Each structure stands twice: as structure tokens, then as C-alpha cells.
Amino acid sequence: MPELPEAERARQQIERALEREIVAVDDRDGYVCRPHAPGEIEAALVGRRFTRAHRRGKFLWVETDGDGPELGLHLGMAGSIRIDEEPAPNAWDRFSVEFAGGGRMALRDKRRLGRAVLEPDFSHVGPDAAEIGAKGFAERVGRGTAPIKARLLDQGVVAGIGNLLADETLWRAGLHPRRPAGDMSVEQLRALHRALRSATRDAIRLGGVHTGDFVAERRRDGTCPRCGGAPTSARIGGRTTWWCPNCQP
DNA sequence: AGCATTGTTTCACA
DNA sequence: TTGTGAAACAATGC
Numbered sequence: 001m002p003e004l005p006e007a008e009r010a011r012q013q014i015e016r017a018l019e020r021e022i023v024a025v026d027d028r029d030g031y032v033c034r035p036h037a038p039g040e041i042e043a044a045l046v047g048r049r050f051t052r053a054h055r056r057g058k059f060l061w062v063e064t065d066g067d068g069p070e071l072g073l074h075l076g077m078a079g080s081i082r083i084d085e086e087p088a089p090n091a092w093d094r095f096s097v098e099f100a101g102g103g104r105m106a107l108r109d110k111r112r113l114g115r116a117v118l119e120p121d122f123s124h125v126g127p128d129a130a131e132i133g134a135k136g137f138a139e140r141v142g143r144g145t146a147p148i149k150a151r152l153l154d155q156g157v158v159a160g161i162g163n164l165l166a167d168e169t170l171w172r173a174g175l176h177p178r179r180p181a182g183d184m185s186v187e188q189l190r191a192l193h194r195a196l197r198s199a200t201r202d203a204i205r206l207g208g209v210h211t212g213d214f215v216a217e218r219r220r221d222g223t224c225p226r227c228g229g230a231p232t233s234a235r236i237g238g239r240t241t242w243w244c245p246n247c248q249p
Numbered sequence: 250a251g252c253a254t255t256g257t258t259t260c261a262c263a
Numbered sequence: 264t265t266g267t268g269a270a271a272c273a274a275t276g277c
Binding site: 006076079153162215 | 254255
Binding site: 078110111112144145150237238 | 266267268269270272273274275
């Protein structure tokens with residue numbers, strides 16, 4: 001379920017595991033832990049403690065004490081962070097850390113598209129969608145010929161917006177997802193930025209992006225909460241996109 | 250059985 | 264060279 005709101009929730013979970021001594025690491029999943037060989041992450045972390053948990057967009061990273069490495073984490077399409085829970089069945093805990101005293105931290109991910117890596121590189125990741133100001137947002141988002149929906153999903157432009165948050169944001173702003181990003185007026189970009197902030201804030205507060213007003217009606221027999229009309233869908237920016245043809249002309 | 254999926258990266262093409 | 268779009272990746276659920 002991970003978009004920015006879920007990633008922020010995961011970051012808060014990791015904060016529960018700070019300042020505990022790491023005694024073991026399960027990094028045997030060579031796909032989730034690529035390009036590291038099994039045992040590499042374990043060797044770098046055992047004996048250390050996590051000291052701070054950070055997030056930019058959907059990307060998470062944790063600092064360790066002393067001159068220890070940073071641990072990067074990504075939830076992929078279906079991941080979550082579990083603290084002090086029993087191991088999941090079917091080896092769904094793709095990466096885990098065991099602490100002195102018996103606690104643990106796990107990256108639980110049925111789909112296995114999540115990621116754990118040492119010294120993550122975020123040089124290609126844009127500013128966080130929850131932090132960026134109106135000016136920076138307009139400069140970065142309001143350019144190019146791609147549909148605005150695709151522009152919002154580009155993590156190098158602004159980080160943290162996923163398929164559902166993009167649809168919710170465009171609906172709140174009353175903008176058609178296929179509108180070319182570079183053709184939008186300053187007023188429309190301002191409205192889009194405000195919509196992004198409110199949609200993100202609501203999703204974090206209510207527990208996830210699926211709680212969005214429009215996202216909850218984002219299906220074939222749904223109803224637009226504003227006009228009562230029927231949402232429509234198409235493939236835009238490589239993703240299934242839903243919008244209200246009446247409210248988003 | 251077949252298709253879609255709340256994500257990211259890589260590759261082909263204009 | 265830059266930007267855009269599609270495919271690949273893994274595994275599950277409808």
C-alpha cells in the first residue's frame with residue numbers, strides 16, 4: 001500500500017527500533033537486497049544501533065551509530081515495516097533485523113518488490129511532496145509535454161506521489177489527468193499544489209492513501225463525491241487512471 | 250485462465 | 264541530448 005503516507009507511517013515505525021543493539025540480520029533474499037551478497041548487510045550492521053529514521057518521498061533510510069553505514073529501505077508495491085512482531089508465514093519477511101533482548105524489525109512484502117540496501121543513492125530523487133513549496137512545485141511540475149498525471153508520478157520531479165495519490169490530487173484540483181504539464185496556468189499549478197498538500201495531509205492523518213475522498217470511489221460503479229457522476233478510467237502515464245469527466249474537464 | 254496491481258528501473262525511440 | 268512511453272521485474276488476488 002505504499003505511497004508517501006504509508007512510507008511516513010513506516011518511518012515512524014522504524015523510530016520505535018532506534019538505539020537497540022543489532023545482533024543478527026537476515027539478508028538472504030538476494031533480489032530484495034541486490035546488489036549485496038548474502039551476509040554483506042549483516043556484517044555491516046551487527047553490533048551497531050539505528051540512530052535516526054529518514055524519508056524522502058517513498059524512500060526510507062536509517063542512520064547507524066559511530067561510522068556505521070546507512071541502511072536504505074523501500075516498500076515497493078506492497079511492503080510494510082513491522083516492529084517486534086512474530087515472523088510472517090511464507091517467508092514474507094524479506095529482510096529483517098534482530099535486536100538484543102529479542103525485538104526485531106522486518107520488511108514484510110508479499111510481492112517482493114521492496115528493497116534493502118547499504119548506502120542508498122538518492123541523487124535522482126526530487127524534493128519530498130509533503131515539503132515542497134508552491135514556487136518549487138510550479139517550477140518542477142509545470143513543464144514538459146507529458147500528461148500532468150505522468151509528471152506527478154515522476155519521482156525525480158517530486159517524490160512521494162503514487163498512482164492513487166495522483167488521482168486524488170487531480171480530482172481535488174479539478175484537473176484532467178491528460179492535460180500537458182507545461183500548458184498549465186499559474187493558478188492551476190497553485191490549485192494542484194494545494195490539492196496535493198491537503199490530500200497528503202488527510203492520507204497521513206486517516207491512515208493511508210486509500211482513505212481519499214475520490215480514491216474510495218475509484219472504481220467502475222463508484223460515484224463522484226462532488227457531483228454524483230460516474231468516474232471514468234483510461235491508461236495514462238502507464239497506469240490505470242480514474243477521474244470524473246464532469247469535475248475534471 | 251487471464252489480467253491487473255498503491256513501484257522502480259531500464260531500454261527503445263522520437 | 265533530452266524527454267517520453269513501454270516493458271521487465273515478483274507474486275498475489277480477483
